[in-house]
Amino acid sequence: MMSQAVTISILMTIVGAATPLLLAALGELVAEKSGVLNLGVEGMMLIGAVTAFAVTKTTGLPLAGLVAAMAAATAASMIFGYLTLTLASNQVATGLALTIFGIGLSSMIGEGFVGVTIAPLGPVFPAALAQNPLLRLVFGHSILDYVSIAATIGVAWFLARTRAGLVLRAVGENDQSAHSIGYSVIAVRYAAVAFGGAMAGLGGAYYSMVQTPMWAEELTAGRGWIALALVVFAAWRPWRLLAGAYLFGAVMTFELQAKAAGLTAVPPEFLAALPYLATILVLALISSRRSVGAAAPACLGHPFKPTA
Amino acid sequence: MVWLAPILAVLLTMAVGAAVFSLLGYDGIEAAREIFVEPLIDVGGWQDLGVKAAPLIMIAVGLSIGFRAGVWNIGAEGQYILGGLAGTAVALATWHLSGGVWVLPAMCLAGIVGGAAWAAIPAFLKTRFNVNEILSSLMLTYVAVQLLYYLMNGPWKDPEGFNFPQTRLFNDFQMLPYFSGVGYLNVPLSFVIALGVWFVMAKTLFGYQVRVVGQAPLAARYGGFSSRRTVWLTLLAGAGLAGLAGIFEAAGPFGQMVPQFPTGYGFTAIIVAFLGRLHPLGIVLAGIILAVTYVGGESAQASLGLPASATGVFQAMMLFFLLATDILVAYRIRLGGRAGAVS
Numbered sequence: 209m210m211s212q213a214v215t216i217s218i219l220m221t222i223v224g225a226a227t228p229l230l231l232a233a234l235g236e237l238v239a240e241k242s243g244v245l246n247l248g249v250e251g252m253m254l255i256g257a258v259t260a261f262a263v264t265k266t267t268g269l270p271l272a273g274l275v276a277a278m279a280a281a282t283a284a285s286m287i288f289g290y291l292t293l294t295l296a297s298n299q300v301a302t303g304l305a306l307t308i309f310g311i312g313l314s315s316m317i318g319e320g321f322v323g324v325t326i327a328p329l330g331p332v333f334p335a336a337l338a339q340n341p342l343l344r345l346v347f348g349h350s351i352l353d354y355v356s357i358a359a360t361i362g363v364a365w366f367l368a369r370t371r372a373g374l375v376l377r378a379v380g381e382n383d384q385s386a387h388s389i390g391y392s393v394i395a396v397r398y399a400a401v402a403f404g405g406a407m408a409g410l411g412g413a414y415y416s417m418v419q420t421p422m423w424a425e426e427l428t429a430g431r432g433w434i435a436l437a438l439v440v441f442a443a444w445r446p447w448r449l450l451a452g453a454y455l456f457g458a459v460m461t462f463e464l465q466a467k468a469a470g471l472t473a474v475p476p477e478f479l480a481a482l483p484y485l486a487t488i489l490v491l492a493l494i495s496s497r498r499s500v501g502a503a504a505p506a507c508l509g510h511p512f513k514p515t516a
Numbered sequence: 517m518v519w520l521a522p523i524l525a526v527l528l529t530m531a532v533g534a535a536v537f538s539l540l541g542y543d544g545i546e547a548a549r550e551i552f553v554e555p556l557i558d559v560g561g562w563q564d565l566g567v568k569a570a571p572l573i574m575i576a577v578g579l580s581i582g583f584r585a586g587v588w589n590i591g592a593e594g595q596y597i598l599g600g601l602a603g604t605a606v607a608l609a610t611w612h613l614s615g616g617v618w619v620l621p622a623m624c625l626a627g628i629v630g631g632a633a634w635a636a637i638p639a640f641l642k643t644r645f646n647v648n649e650i651l652s653s654l655m656l657t658y659v660a661v662q663l664l665y666y667l668m669n670g671p672w673k674d675p676e677g678f679n680f681p682q683t684r685l686f687n688d689f690q691m692l693p694y695f696s697g698v699g700y701l702n703v704p705l706s707f708v709i710a711l712g713v714w715f716v717m718a719k720t721l722f723g724y725q726v727r728v729v730g731q732a733p734l735a736a737r738y739g740g741f742s743s744r745r746t747v748w749l750t751l752l753a754g755a756g757l758a759g760l761a762g763i764f765e766a767a768g769p770f771g772q773m774v775p776q777f778p779t780g781y782g783f784t785a786i787i788v789a790f791l792g793r794l795h796p797l798g799i800v801l802a803g804i805i806l807a808v809t810y811v812g813g814e815s816a817q818a819s820l821g822l823p824a825s826a827t828g829v830f831q832a833m834m835l836f837f838l839l840a841t842d843i844l845v846a847y848r849i850r851l852g853g854r855a856g857a858v859s
Contacts, residue, residue, distance in 0.1 A: 247650065287836065297839040300588055300650070304786055305835040312828025319823045425825075430658050437651045477666035484655040488641070491652060496645040 216341040218465060223353055226457030228253075228414035228428075230356045232435035233442070233449055234363050235407025240439055241367060242400035243380035243393075243507035247303025248288050249408050250432025251310020256281040256409030258314040261321055261416040261423045270329050270417060274352075277413035278406040284310060285405025286398075293394050293401070296511040311426060321423040328421035350418045352410060357450075359407070364446035376400060380505035383512045393512045408432065430484070437487045441494050443503040459486045521845050522791050522798070525838035526552070526805060532837075533830050537822070547820055551812035551830060565807045566703035567769060571596075571761040573706040573803035575785035577713045578757030580794040582750040584717070585730040589751055591638065591653025592758040593782025594660035595631040599759020600766040601664060602630025604683060604773040607690045607766075608672060615689045623690065623763055631759015632752045634660065639751040643744045649751070661778060668775045683773040692768045700768035702761075707800060709757065714796035726750060758782060780828075787835045806831060 232249055239246050256277035264273030288306045291297040329350045331338060338348040367373040378386045379396045387393050415427050434456060442448035463479040530548045538544030555561055575592050582589045589595075603623040610619045637656060641647035668681040677684070692700040717723035729736040729746045736743065761781070766773055788806050792799030813827030 291836065291839050295840055295843045297842060301786075301790055301835070302839050304590060305832055305839065308783060308787065308828065309832035309836065312825050312832050315825035316823050316829055319825065430654075433651065433654050437655070440648065440651070475666050475670065477662040477669070480665075481659045481662035484658040488637075488647070488652050488655050491647045492641050492645045495641075495647045 213341055214468075216345055218461065219345055220348065221461045221464060222454060222457040223349060224419055224457075225460040226453040227353045227356045228411040228419070229431060229435050229438060229456055230360065230411075230450060230453035231352070231414065232408045232411030232432060233438040233453060234356070234359050234446065235404035235411075236436060237439050237442070237444060237446065237449060238363060238367075238376070238407075239397075239400045239404035240508055241380045241444060241505055242376050242397045243383060243505050243510065243512070244292065244397050244401055244404075245299045245303065245509040246285065246288055246306070246401060246404055247300060247436065248285070248306025248310065249404075249435050250428060250430065251307035251314075252281040252284050252405050252408035253412030253415075253428045253432045253435075254310045254314035254426065255284050256412030257416040257427050258318040258321070258412075258423055259409070260413035261326065262317060264417060265321060265324060265326050273417060274410065274413055277409040279409070281409025281412065282402050282405040284313075285401050285408070288405075289398050289401040292511065293397050296513060299509050299511065307432070314427075315425045318423045318425065322425070324422065326417070326421045329417040350414075352414050352418060355410070356453075360446050360450045367446065377505075380507055383507045383510075384515060387512070387514055393514075397512070408435075411435065434483060434487055437491055440504075441490055443494070444505065445503075456483065456486070459483050518793060518845055519798075521841040522793065522802065522838055524841045524844070525791070525834055528837040528841070529830060529834040533833060537826070542820055542822060547816050547822055547826075550816040550820060551809055551827070553812075554815065555808045555811040561811060563697060563699050564811050565804060566699045568807035568810045569800075569803040570699070570703045570706040571765055571781045572785050572788045572806055573710055573800055574702075574761040574764070575758045575782055576788035576792060576799045576803060577710050577796050578754035579785055579789045580792070580796065580799060581713065581717065581726060582754045583730075583789060584794050585726045585746050585750045586733070587642075587747055587750045588650045589635060589638065589653050589754055590650055590786060591635070591655075591657045591782070592754070592785055593778055593780065594653070594657030595634045595755040595758035596762040596765075596782045597657075597660040597664055597778050598634040599627035599631035599762030600773060600777055601660075601667065601762075602633075602759065603627035603763030604672070604766055607686050608683060610690070611684060611687060613689075615687075617689075619690055620692070620767065623767060624760060627759045627763025628756040629759070631762060632756040634759070635751045635755030639748045642747050642751075649747075657782070664773075664777060665775055668773065672773065674772075681775055685772045686767060690767060691771060692764060700764070702764035702768055705764075706761075706803075710796040710800045713757075717796065722749070758785075784831060787831055790835060791838055809834075 232253055236246060236249055259280040260273040260277035263276040264270050284306060288302055291302045292299045331348050332351040332354065333347040338344040367377060375391055376396055379391060379393050383393045412428060416423055438449060438452045438456065441452045460483045462482055466474065466479055530552050534544035534548040537547045555565060575596060579589060579592055603626045606623045606626045634656060635653065638649040638652040641652050642649045672683050674682060674684045692702060694700050698704065717726065725741045726746060728739065729741055729743055733743065770777065784806055788799055788802045791805065792802035809827055809830055816822040817824055
């Protein structure tokens with residue numbers, strides 16, 4: 209029987225693993241809903257992570273770090289946007305280029321910051337509120353954890369209930385029709401890609417400011433790709449994305465939990481590979497269902513070239 | 517025009533790279549010269565170019581087969597690792613033998629099978645469950661890295677290696693032949709393989725099928741070409757080459773298996789494939805160009821204090837510029853007309 213304190217601390221680490229995935233995946237979900245497949249999530253997260261760290265370390269202002277992370281990752285997403293939207297380049301190839309670029313650029317910027325630490329971005333509520341373990345589960349998180357939940361609500365509301373959300377979905381489902389009734393397909397997609405960049409930047413910042421307040425090369429270790437898989441898993445629905453992020457958060461913390469529980473029979477490398485194996489398994493289970501093909505935005509990945 | 521885009525991309529990367537690194541306080545022009553030109557002029561250093569270019573060419577040529585069919589295998593790095601591991605398994609199993617001319621070919625065969633087996637997973641998932649091969653092949657790369665670490669830290673650790681996480685050194689009869697002035701056998705072989713793939717893609721029914729499936733899926737289906745079969749064949753062929761490149765590295769420059777085995781060739785090869793226009797002979801040139809940036813990047817690190825990661829930034833920039841200049845191939849520039857008019 210696990211003690212309550214242990215259970216709570218496990219749940220806390222699950223939140224920590226889930227939040228960055230949720231942030232990045234929400235951004236990608238919006239981009240994909242507009243018809244753009246941006247495989248550069250991993251690269252944008254890395255750029256966000258290193259920028260957040262560098263700016264926080266230099267200025268001493270965590271908030272400036274977060275804003276800078278969003279700005280830098282958005283700027284990176286605009287390179288992708290310019291190539292795929294204005295120049296109609298191949299989205300798969302351009303997204304890969306963005307990830308390769310992000311890996312290189314982030315390790316270049318971060319070179320002087322390896323091994324340096326900053327004060328982690330702590331809980332947003334006063335410690336007095338989180339004395340009791342149960343209350344800690346509610347009030348003991350960083351601002352980004354709450355932002356990720358709020359953003360889920362916001363994205364769900366935006367896509368389902370607002371006019372702009374309807375236009376965005378229309379652009380993703382049938383760009384030619386949206387274009388012919390007078391909506392600017394390209395402008396909508398630019399906005400969606402920028403949002404994706406900003407959210408990936410925040411997700412990356414979570415790793416360098418909250419989870420491990422330090423910088424290391426390729427700090428995000430493929431989490432950006434898991435965020436991409438999550439969007440498929442969620443069938444492009446924000447609420448399922450929330451559930452998926454927490455499910456994956458739980459799988460990712462197996463490694464830590466197994467170590468804490470003194471489980472040595474399983475090699476640590478197997479536990480480290482588990483999130484990736486779980487992603488493949490889940491994709492197999494989800495993708496075979498016919499409904500998934502139908503759930504994908506119809507124009508996903510296709511460059512828009514107006515026929516008229 | 518088709519070949520203008522890659523040339524422009526390289527020139528633009530040099531120009532913009534020089535400007536950016538000047539702004540960062542380095543000698544930008546000297547950096548661009550050191551990275552892109554110096555390794556080509558320095559004939560004595562050509563052997564280093566071959567060492568880097570050979571794996572890039574082999575992997576990229578393999579990837580180009582799939583890319584042409586619209587099969588996006590981006591997990592070549594994982595297939596390269598598995599090829600290396602499978603070949604190493606044979607090497608370790610035959611380590612106590614006193615020799616045998618069959619050992620090296622067996623290692624190479626194991627490398628091909630290992631790489632292909634790793635790609636059989638995304639191929640199966642794609643054809644059976646409709647799983648996106650981009651995500652599955654990439655996830656498997658992370659799994660492959662962990663498998664490598666597991667083997668290095670446990671079962672395959674050199675018993676006389678002072679507890680370092682690495683295998684025994686391969687015996688001489690398990691190593692690729694080495695030619696002084698050229699490098700290991702994989703350097704000339706990579707050119708031969710590129711030529712072979714060119715022949716297959718340009719002159720055989722299989723190559724035709726792959727191209728039709730990629731360019732006109734509906735026509736391919738009408739013509740009776742199975743897209744399932746294409747997914748399987750292109751993934752296995754590409755991964756087999758990546759696996760072969762893996763064991764060539766292990767039985768060549770490395771001479772053993774180490775945790776530092778994955779060096780990112782599988783990802784850089786994606787750039788090589790595109791820069792070479794998915795054409796095997798173009799890929800040979802592109803592989804040499806990327807090898808130039810590796811070698812030049814290393815020397816610029818020493819002489820100009822450029823960060824090690826600068827090479828990766830230059831390489832990614834090259835792909836960005838290539839994708840941007842591709843528009844010159846697809847569209848015609850018209851002065852005064854409506855910008856971006858479809859030709």
